[in-house]
Amino acid sequence: MSRFFFNDRKQLVNDAIEGLVLSAPHGNLVTLDIDPAIRIVARGDWDKSRVAVISGGGSGHEPAHAGFVGKGMLTAAVCGDLFASPSVDAVLNAIVAVTGDRGCLLIVKNYTGDRLNFGLAAEKAKRYGLKVEMVIVADDIALPDNKQPRGIAGTALVHKIAGYAAEQGKSLCEVRDIAQKACDSVFSLGVAMETCNLPGSDDDESRIKHGQVELGLGIHGEPGASVVDSHNSKTIIDTLVAPLKEKVGDARVAVLINNLGGVSALEMALLTKELAHSALKDQLAYLVGPAPLVSSLDMKGFSLSLLTLNPVFEAALKEEVETVGWQKPVAFAPLKTLKHGKIHDSVEVTPSDNPRVKALVATATQTLINLENRLNALDAKVGDGDTGSTFAEGAREIAQLLAQNKLPLNNTAQLLQLTGERLATVMGGSSGVLMSIFFTAAGQSVQNGKALPDALLNGLKQMKHYGGADLGDRTLIDALQPALEALRDSDLSAAITAAKQGAARTATMQKAGAGRSSYVNKQNLDGVTDPGAVAIAEVFAAIGQ
Secondary structure, eight states: OOOSOOSOGGGHHHHHHHHHHHTOTTSOEEEOOSOTTOOEEEETTOOSSSOEEEEEEEESSTTTTGGGBSTTSBSEEEEEEETOOOOHHHHHHHHHHHOOTTOEEEEEESOHHHHHHHHHHHHHHHTTTOOEEEEEEOOBOSSTTOSSOOOOTTHHHHHHHHHHHHHTTOOHHHHHHHHHHHHHTEEEEEEEEEOOOOTTOOOOOOSSOTTOEEESOOTTOOOOSEEESOOOHHHHHHHHHHHHHHHHTTOOEEEEEEEOBSOOHHHHHHHHHHHHTSTTTTTEEEEEEEEOSSOOTTBEEEEEEEEEOOHHHHHHHHSOOOOSSOOOOEEOOOOOOOOOOOOOOOOOOOOBOOHHHHHHHHHHHHHHHHTHHHHHHHHHHHSOSOHHHHHHHHHHHHHHHHHTTOSBTTOHHHHHHHHHHHHHHHSOHHHHHHHHHHHHHHHHHHHTTOOHHHHHHHHHHHHHHHHOOOTTSSSTHHHHHHHHHHHHHSOHHHHHHHHHHHHHHHTTOSOOSSSGGGGSOHHHHTTOOOHHHHHHHHHHHHHHO
């Protein structure tokens, strides 16, 4: 089954080009309406007053090449089908369309189809009296003994440097020489753990074995030069950096960190960190990316391209452009940190005694501890069966502090806030946080002068605000809210009755609005009382006795 979104496979590239042009942020791109089989993206603001810079090749490497068309980079890009060189006619039409008296430079990746088609088009263009030069990017160092190294992601750096030279008004020979110098100064190496998938293909088998990566595989999915038995980010970065550093020595470099299409932003950031701590760390002058610049559809891999710097290259990289795909270089510097004192969010309390409050706390905690198995059994019918254990764990913590005489029993605000702090620590899941919010907000309200019933209702209000549940959602709120309202408006006896009735109503509720019970069908909920509501009702009843 295909892994791609598309409508018509035959129109996939045309449709993608239209989308790219429509979304160009500078509104400066056009497609040339020549023939349906000829796909050319060009600058809409081009006036032929400077040397034209043209590149292109097979599609599937987006944003290359059309994403680099714009002021400061390419004048036009010629787009072939997926992983297929554009035709000679397509390249020739692009040259004729954008080339003026100053001439045209073609930037070609070192693949046979691209060399032949662009080369023949250049020769034909000369018959029209046009001046055309060509440079070939061969930056891939995966096969050091290969006389024809491939052109991969380093091509984007050549686009940037050549485009800068042309924008400066330099002659065709000068632009060519600067571009050639860039070709000779850039070195790339890639790695992937999964090769790319072709749109419309049903082949789900991966050539690369699980736990391995291929080093030096091509941007069309060609097999790599070797295999590394690791997915460790540091190991892989070090493996790439070693041969790249041999090429550049100790020179200052800009590094293009290229996502081949299928690596998450999180992983690319991690790989960038590893690069910053690698053997290149003292040579890094600029980072370009991490970003997809010359991708390979959805290949789960990345590549590094190193450019040895000189003043011209450095100025070229830093110059602003108006393109879709280029990433502004970042001057490399070690991680910046700012010292900041740690906040210790703890409640400062002074233990104190109050026999009446001590009895209430002891009763409430012991009730919850005794209810553990009963509440777990109820929760097993509608949730994950741990409500009793969760509440009991919190109760045991408070009971232990009570036994150790560490509670501020004669200071209601401190007692509520300390309870909130401890419950957040010892109670698991969302229940602990919700109860902590309840007690913390209530304690703050008491500290601000509110009466206890009103303070507890404010704690409930905050718990509802952050938790999202409300009355009728089949939670402990169905018992707690009516109980607290009755306590405020009447007395403890009324609160006990309200809590009991509220808990009983949950057994008739056909749908839970919050918590794990919200994922349970109504047949399993019918007749089962919410365990949290039962806990509230039982605590109120025990206190009343």
